[in-house]
Amino acid sequence: MLELKVQTQGGCASSGCGGSADRLAHLPEAIRAKVNNHPCFSEDAHHHYARMHVAVAPACNIQCHYCNRKYDCANESRPGVVSELLTSDQAVKKVLAVAATIPQMTVLGIAGPGDPLANPERTLETFRQLAEKAPDIRLCVSTNGLALPDLVDELCQYNIEHVTITINCVDPDVGANIYPWIFWNNRRIKGRKAAEILIQRQQEGLEKLVARGVLVKVNSVLIPGVNDTHLQEVSRVVKAKGAFLHNVMPLIAEPEHGTFYGLMGQRGPTSAELTALQDACAGDMAMMRHCRQCRADAVGMLGEDRGQEFTLDKIEHLEIDYDAAMQRRAEVQAEIEAKRAAQRQPTGATLVSLDTLKRQLPQKTEPRPVLMAVATTGGGVIDQHFGHAREFLIYEASAQDVRFIGVRKVDLYCTGTDTCGEAETRLEQTIRALDGCEVVLCARIGYEPWGRLEAAGIAPNGEHALEPIEDAIAAVYRELLDAGRLAPVAAEPERLSA
Amino acid sequence: MAFKIIEGCVNCWACAPLCPSQAIVAAKPHFLIDARQCTECEGEYADPQCASICPIEGVILDGLGVPVNPPGSLTGIPPERLAAARAEIRAR
The missing domain is CATH 3.20.20.70 (Aldolase class I)
Incomplete structure (x- = not known):
């Protein structure tokens, strides 16, 4: 036990x-x-x-x-x-x-x-x-x-x-x-x-x-x-x-x-x-x-x-030196751990103290939370071109914290694109996968998808390329807040009639 | 009398280790039963082992050539629903 x-x-x-x-x-x-x-x-x-x-x-x-x-x-x-x-x-x-x-x-x-x-x-x-x-x-x-x-x-x-x-x-x-x-x-x-x-x-x-x-x-x-x-x-x-x-x-x-x-x-x-x-x-x-x-x-x-x-x-015909490979894994993984430790340290200007945000605002008029999607190839940073992303990490930013919500895949299913006939385009699939998100953070994005995303009510954002994901999301949330875009969710009808 | 594996078998290996007579051969393109070895599990088990674990309907026939697991018996999918779905997918 x-x-x-x-x-x-x-x-x-x-x-x-x-x-x-x-x-x-x-x-x-x-x-x-x-x-x-x-x-x-x-x-x-x-x-x-x-x-x-x-x-x-x-x-x-x-x-x-x-x-x-x-x-x-x-x-x-x-x-x-x-x-x-x-x-x-x-x-x-x-x-x-x-x-x-x-x-x-x-x-x-x-x-x-x-x-x-x-x-x-x-x-x-x-x-x-x-x-x-x-x-x-x-x-x-x-x-x-x-x-x-x-x-x-x-x-x-x-x-x-x-x-x-x-x-x-x-x-x-x-x-x-x-x-x-x-x-x-x-x-x-x-x-x-x-x-x-x-x-x-x-x-x-x-x-x-x-x-x-x-x-x-x-x-x-x-x-x-x-x-x-x-x-x-x-x-x-x-x-x-x-x-x-x-x-x-x-x-x-x-x-x-x-x-x-x-x-x-x-x-x-x-x-x-x-x-x-x-x-x-x-x-x-x-x-x-x-x-x-x-x-x-x-x-x-x-x-x-x-x-x-x-x-x-x-x-089949690969010759592998097991010991050398294991040694190399140990080295690379030690580097990764050093990098992770560094990422855990506050990184300067982009970091927003969300605790401060929270204290400034009385509990009842808290700004509403926002779902944001991130295109990343890994490493904890925003480093992927929008058009190359086959999946997006979804985060919820709120006055309390930045919370990882889940992964949305663009092509989880074989939808028949390319080989099996007519199907919705990759961009349409992507926009559908991002349903409910208000911002998508990526390293770069093309002109056409930019317009289509905006039309769908999702703001593309390439300004935080190569930044740590959570810091960037906190920064974007802060911008939305400053722009007055995060009014609290409307009071419930019962309360109005009471 | 002997059982028979026919086309449709997905070569999942589930049956082979269960056979008390080592009658199942990992052949290509699909597994086969050596009719000389197969005893239909008589005297060994209450139910024929290969047909009791096989996940694919219709691919194991009994000594009379009748599928031991007929369509719908394992998946619960009514055969007419399966046929209709296939037609729908083809028509897309």
């Missing part, structure tokens, strides 16, 4: 001193040390460090209504989709090649395309070899949990630091509408009974891992009308059992994906619904809003996929 002194949330939660990284400030020191350079768990780390998934685990032991086991499309970027299945030996070779080429790589995860623990030999053999050949790389695995309780001991043997369990419900009646069947004790089991067994196994696995000191993250897919009102209960239960993060992800469901939900007209949540639920659960525990729902063979920084550089034919 983890017996650690828990730090209380200090007065350091606003942008000037580390910003959204402090979302994890409530975690015990030892856990923070483990997630400090993990791009998936630390919002700040994801600007600096890379990860990869290897697709060694094709088999699955359950069916989920949001998954279609037939799907494989190189243009798709949904979880569970891969292009090339690897043996354990091939996967190890690929990891070592990537880690030698991308020294920012800190994490290797096995996430599918099936359930990694339904393929225990392939998954565990990959971990065994990597623990030996690249001991600096953190190993993670994700699972639906059905096979988990029986494999906890073996996972611990290979120094697995993080396990992610996808838990969409703790109530079998809810589960019966998510999982059509499981394969359990040599039989296919359907309906409520299947959900009941799965839930019991997930909870047992969670408890065992926590007891062994392994960090457990829980993923939940938000399915409107199915588990949306239930996920706060899930959050409460898994936190009580010791999960350190809860990641609520939006359902991705389109008819062309061929999934039950996609074909039966089940919609995914809107950005606003997702944020509202993440907010509702955030009171319970740290949430993970920068999740990109990566493919099971993703390579690189979050939000980018360099998988095509490391296909089997390309890595």
Whole structure:
């Protein structure tokens, strides 16, 4: 059992001193040390460090209504989709090649395309070899949990630091509408009974891992009308059992994906619904809003996929000096840590003390919050051309702080552009993805998109190129405030009539 | 009598380690069942193992050539809905 002194949330939660990284400030020191350079768990780390998934685990032991086991499309970027299945030996070779080429790589995860623990030999053999050949790389695995309780001991043997369990419900009646069947004790089991067994196994696995000191993250897919009102209960239960993060992800469901939900007209949540639920659960525990729902063979920084550089034919004849590569990773990562430490220091003129802002204004007439979108390639600075951005980081600036809200992808789905016929243009997609944002910060932007954004009520801003994201947002918020553009939201009608 | 894997199999490996007779071959373009080895799990398990974990409808046939998991039985998607959706997507 983890017996650690828990730090209380200090007065350091606003942008000037580390910003959204402090979302994890409530975690015990030892856990923070483990997630400090993990791009998936630390919002700040994801600007600096890379990860990869290897697709060694094709088999699955359950069916989920949001998954279609037939799907494989190189243009798709949904979880569970891969292009090339690897043996354990091939996967190890690929990891070592990537880690030698991308020294920012800190994490290797096995996430599918099936359930990694339904393929225990392939998954565990990959971990065994990597623990030996690249001991600096953190190993993670994700699972639906059905096979988990029986494999906890073996996972611990290979120094697995993080396990992610996808838990969409703790109530079998809810589960019966998510999982059509499981394969359990040599039989296919359907309906409520299947959900009941799965839930019991997930909870047992969670408890065992926590007891062994392994960090457990829980993923939940938000399915409107199915588990949306239930996920706060899930959050409460898994936190009580010791999960350190809860990641609520939006359902991705389109008819062309061929999934039950996609074909039966089940919609995914809107950005606003997702944020509202993440907010509702955030009171319970740290949430993970920068999740990109990566493919099971993703390579690189979050939000980018360099998988095509490391296909089997390309890595086959590579000669890699493991020790030199590990040495280089250590050097590059030390530089990154120095840079991160420097970024946490106030950077001068652009930094606005939001505490000051807050004190100047009485609570009731507080300026309204504003959503801003940022185009960045990582590194925590605004450094991407608007037209090159395939995703935007969304922040909410308010009188209190600058808060990271989430990621909006421009082309999360294969929408058929270029190759499959008529579809909305990239710019139209981008503007739709930025719905609700009033400002978009980027390094540069073209003339046409500038006009189209303004027409859509989104102010393009290229004045903060190469500045740290949160400082720039605070500065823009201050400008809006000074310009009188942040009048408090109109009083509610009841109050007027009272 | 023996089971048979036909076109449509996605080579997910789920069945192979479960077969008590080692009758499943990781062939290309898709997995196959060696009819000489397959016992349909008689005397081993109450249910045939490959067909009990296979996630793809219609790709495992029993000894009479009948799909063990007919359309709609695993995903819950009514076959007519699937056909209609495919037609809609094609018409786009």
